[in-house]
Amino acid sequence: MIFRYCLQAKNVFFLGEQVFLIGPGAGIETCHMLRQEGRQGDRGRVLIELENVSYSYGGGQLLSDVSMQLAPGSFHFLTGPSGSGKTTLLKLCYGALAPTTGRLSVFGEDMGRLDRDQMAMMRRRIGVVHQDCRFLDHLTLAENVALPLLVSGRDPKGEEENLKELMQWVGLGPRAEAHPPELSGGERQRAALARAVILSPDIVLADEPTGNVDWDMSQRLLRLLGELNRMGKTVLVATHDLSLIRAAKSQVQARVLRISQRKLQLAGADL
């Protein structure tokens, strides 16, 4: 599925040859329909599934008996105190860590059974915004954002238009030639989001994407994540910022997962 990003001010989608306007109300319906069409194969299939997963870094158990299912098109927040294991849980989801016990499957495949090349392929379908962004500092921002294209063997030259629109979408058009260390925290996080979605992944995992930005900027990032979700992406956002979660309720239908005392719980509506 090819889609091009051009949302910014006018809230316009290009999807293949079609153009959709997203206004309040109706537009979102359109996107829902699109999602249903585009994801026929995935319908009813769980994208990421954890079954009784435990994890420990060597000391005591950090996560124990965690079970979770991310359905296609869902939007989840993951919250919990600092040091409770949010980043660790996300790392388990994209295979940077392997569970100590339990079963973890991604796209219906047991993660433990993937070889190194299959793991790389799996990661191309999961866009990750890392808590510390993780750029290559000797490359420009545009090159960093286009890096997933390069490593997956696609010619970034041929996707230059896409890249430009994407940079516009996250509001970094004028900063494309800057190097990551020259950017502000918020700019880096928006760039990280752009890099996470450039391969049009099925899942977007974002670790504190609003970690060091002001309220307005965090709202902007949240809107970008909401737009991705309406395009059909499954989104999981780790954050300890409860007001962000509350603000999101008006934009997306989100569930909140909370890590508390090494367990993962579905938080109620009392946030």
Added chain:
Amino acid sequence: MIGALSRNLLKGDKRADRVVPPSGFTANLTLFVSGAMAFLAVFALALSLASGRVADRWASELARSATLRINAPAEQRAAQTEAALRVLRQTPGVAEARALTLEEQAALLAPWFGPDLPVDALPVPQLIEIIEDEPGYDPSGLRLRLSAEVPGAVLDDHGRWRRPLVDAANALRRLALISVLLIGGATAAMITLAAKASLAANAQVIEVLRLIGARDSFIAGAFVRRFTLRTLLGACAGTLFGMTAVLLLPGASEAGGFLTGIGFQGIGWVLPLLIPVTGAAVAFAATWVAARRKLKELS
């Protein structure tokens, strides 16, 4: 996967290479060391070829032959020659003994006295050529018998003193070949160290690349390309300098013997051209192994 990598290597990929940050100083070190190694390899190769040629030549001249010289007054010469031949034919270990004709002796002396020398008019000693068979005769026993029966005979078994020289030349060839192998091994070790240092210095880069879905072959390829090309470049320069230096050595001549024979002859000139290719292959393999090992440590 290695096939795909080498195709990729030949194509070259500027963008993919930029993924690993440039490393000015260590890059120059790799260039220098591979150049120096290639230079040394050229000499070791030239030495092994030259000593091989010397060993072969001396060995064939040796051919288990000896000479009997008969210094006798003209009137006794024929008789003594006859007597010496008789003794030789009865000596175990002598396959063949033959008196040289006047013409053959004149030809041997011609380089010194000119072609018009009247050999028959001069008191030139008669020469008898002796061909040994396995396992050879006993020279001291033969000398004893000859001194009793042919007083004017002197046995000159030049083959015997040349044999150690042939052994020495063969040992030299072996040493030179071992040097070539050691140079190859040292190059592999050096590239491995350099590649490991580079992989360690770029651990962050590698981790990021893995996280965004790069396959091992992509990451290893960036490093392998870099080190293979550097080694190829350095080795080409080193080989060129080495070959020029060998070319400038004094040419082979009879008078200079072994020392002036160091160099390449004819088809031998193709051999040093294999040095850069071999060096690049060694660098390719060394970096590939180092990169695979490093990547295995990452998820």
